[in-house]
Amino acid sequence: MKLKLLLSAVACVGIASFAIADDDKNYEIIAKVMKEGLKGKTSPLAKTINGEASDEEIKDLFELVKTMEDTKAPKGEQDAYDEKVNQLIADLEKIAGGDKGDEAIAALKKSSNCKACHSDHKPD
Numbered sequence: 008m009k010l011k012l013l014l015s016a017v018a019c020v021g022i023a024s025f026a027i028a029d030d031d032k033n034y035e036i037i038a039k040v041m042k043e044g045l046k047g048k049t050s051p052l053a054k055t056i057n058g059e060a061s062d063e064e065i066k067d068l069f070e071l072v073k074t075m076e077d078t079k080a081p082k083g084e085q086d087a088y089d090e091k092v093n094q095l096i097a098d099l100e101k102i103a104g105g106d107k108g109d110e111a112i113a114a115l116k117k118s119s120n121c122k123a124c125h126s127d128h129k130p131d
């Protein structure tokens with residue numbers, strides 16, 4: 008009986024630390040994309056939008072943003088978050104694939120809108 012209790016206690020601690028590790032990892036992935044890909048006037052995203060990024064930089068940005076696929080919404084509805092993330096990935100994929108036309112860039116501008124995503128999904 009005592010052993011059973013002990014075992015379930017161990018199992019609980021195990022599960023709890025898994026959950027924490029997952030949250031940390033989730034945050035790490037999102038923060039890396041934000042800081043290395045999206046933030047600032049000279050970020051790969053900004054350069055992609057204003058036409059200064061090389062094909063290599065665009066491809067790297069696409070690969071980086073793709074790591075956000077399947078991340079958990081830190082706040083707000085998961086479905087709405089998935090939709091925004093997937094749209095951003097799709098728009099970048101198109102440009103990385105060579106379509107740098109006005110329409111493709113306008114779509115990226117919209118899907119990378121910082122405030123639209125942050126106001127719903129970024130914790131205060």
Ligand code: HEC
Binds near residue numbers: 038120
């Ligand atoms: C599709 C959603 C989405 C878009 C678009 C987006 N962000 Fe974020 N961003 C997030 C989420 C979610 C967080 C919060 C992560 C957390 O705290 O768990 C975040 C956090 C951040 C952070 C803080 C990272 C840290 O170190 O804690 C910065 C900086 C940032 N975003 C910059 C930007 C900029 C600049 C843009 C626009 C060019 C942008 N983001 C567009 C989802 C997005």
